[in-house]
Amino acid sequence: MKTKILILASMSFVMAGYAQKNEIKTAEKALKDGNAAAAKTALDGASGMISGADEKMQAQYYFVRGKAYADLAKKGDNAAFDEAVSSFKKVIEVEEKSGKAKYSDETRQHLGTLTADLVNSAVEDNANExxxxxxxxxxxxxxxxxxxxxxxxxxxxxxxxxxxxxxxxxYYEELQSLGYDGSGVTYKATNVATGEEEEMDKTQRDLMVKSGTYKDPKDDRAPSKKAEIVKNIALIYTQLGQDDKALEAYKAARANNPKDVNLILNEANLYYKMGDKDKFKELQAEAAALAPDNPDLHYNMGVINMEQGNLEEARAAYKKTLEINPGYTNAQLNLSTTYVNEGNGLIDEMNTLGNSKADIARYDELKEQKDSLFRQGADVLEEALKTNPDNQGILTQLKNIYGAMGDNENFMRVKKLLGE
Structure with missing residues (x-):
């Protein structure tokens, strides 16, 4: 009785094996007919017991499954890419274990094709945002x-x-752990027949140029991307609100590229965000020393000094900005404002004075200083109007200065320029 049961069990197992073979054959036929969806359905029928099959059948199953999903992916099913990759990798895994490589070489070719399809699909996705x-x-x-x-x-x-x-x-941290550099040389030449520039390996390029089918050989050198990677890691930490980690990343980046102005500015902006304006100013000055002809750097120095009440330093920075770019409107407005702010500071003292002879003398002295400062502020803007006569911001600030000075003639002149 026991023997019969074992025979029946054995027969059942053999029949299951035949069923799996039939499903795989059906899938292969469907693929030949270009019907990847039907192939997938057939393979799904064999999936339940494939783990118990011998290694030869497993390799065949995963090979056909990889091809079916690769075809589905190529036809637009993005979710199929992952299944195709995992199936093809399973083929190689099974055959390495068994020592029989019937499908491995062809599988690697399919993986290469699949990689190209993935990259092309990614390019399209990027174009579509x-x-x-x-x-x-x-x-x-x-x-x-x-x-x-x-x-x-x-x-x-x-x-x-x-x-x-x-x-x-x-991804960036993985690149960093791999020591990814990204530098190198790409070899290009122009196809004489099409007029298009093409990239190829150096030996092929040189042969093509010698043959006359290509011309204008060019070697493009790509710089190292290590600094960019570290900088992007720092920027991402900043976006994620992890400022301490961002600062560590900037320090690491600057250790490798101490003269990278963009790195300095990004670190400076982070300190500004964290409320450390002194460190911000220090780094802005460092950046300005490295890029003395950059008007924005000097302008930012003016802004931070102005915020801190260092009006003389602010003026020097704004004047340097205007030396580099005479039409820098915000620098013109802010330079004028430094004089107005200093003049307004004198008004506070003037308002505290009494009617004694000494107080009246002091009042007149302060008023003269205030009017001189306001006049300097106005002169800055009058100069700005020569090259930018219709700027509403300049005209409005100039009108307000003349109004505060009690200069009615110029007040009305500028008011008319504003169309009021």
Whole structure:
């Protein structure tokens, strides 16, 4: 009786094996007919017991499954990419374990094709501003071919473009742990027949140029991306509100690139955000020393000094800004304001004085100083009007200064210029 039960069990197992083979054959036929969806359905019927099949059948099953999902992915089913990749990787895993590599070589070719399809799909996603999808596909491309770290770099860039900072941070930190540099040389030449510039390896490019089918060879050198990666890590930490980690990242970045003005400014802005205006000013000055012809740097120095009440330093910064860019309107307005603010400060003292002879003398002295300061503020704006006569901000501030001075003639003149 026991023997019969064992025979029946054995027969049942063999029949299950035949069923799996039939499902796989059905899937293969469907793929030949271009019907990947039917192939997937057939394979789903064999999936339940594939783990108990022998390694040869498992390799065949996952190979066909990988092809079915790769075809579905190519036809627009983005979710199929992951299934195709995992199936193809399973083929290699099973055959490495068994020592029989019937499908492995062809599987690697399919993975290469799948990588190209993933990258092309990611390019399309980026163009359509589907940055999350693009990043995921590029990261999957990198996982298929870890030697192509450029895909990981592009995955991080796509994630940042879409504001998906946490995955971007993971990608950048992985690049950093790999020591990714990104520098190198790309070799290009222009196709004589089409007139288009093409990229190829150096040996091929040189041969093509010698043959006369290509011309204008060019070597493009890409700089190292290490500093950019560290900078982006710091910026992401800032976006995530992790200011301490951002500062650590900036310090690491600046250790490698101490003269990178953008890094200095990003660190300065972080200190400003954290309320440390003295450190902000220190870094702005450092940046201005490295880029003395950048008017924005001197302007920012003027702003922070103005906020801190250092009017002489602010004036010097604004004047330097205007030396570099004479038409820098905000610098003109702020330079004028430094004189007005100083004059307004004198009014506070004037209002505290009494009617004694000494107080009256002091009042007249302060009024003369105030009017001189207001006049200097007005002169700055009158000079600005020579090159920017219709600027409403300049005209409005100038009108207010003349009004405060009691200069009715100029007040009315500027009011008329404003069309009031």
């Amino acid at each position: 589907k940055f999350k999808e693009a990043a995921e596909k590029l990261y999957m491309s990198y996982k298929i071919s870890p030697k192509d770290t450029i895909y990981l770099y592009y995955a991080a860039s796509s994630a940042v473009n879409g504001g998906h900072y946490e995955p971007a941070l993971e």
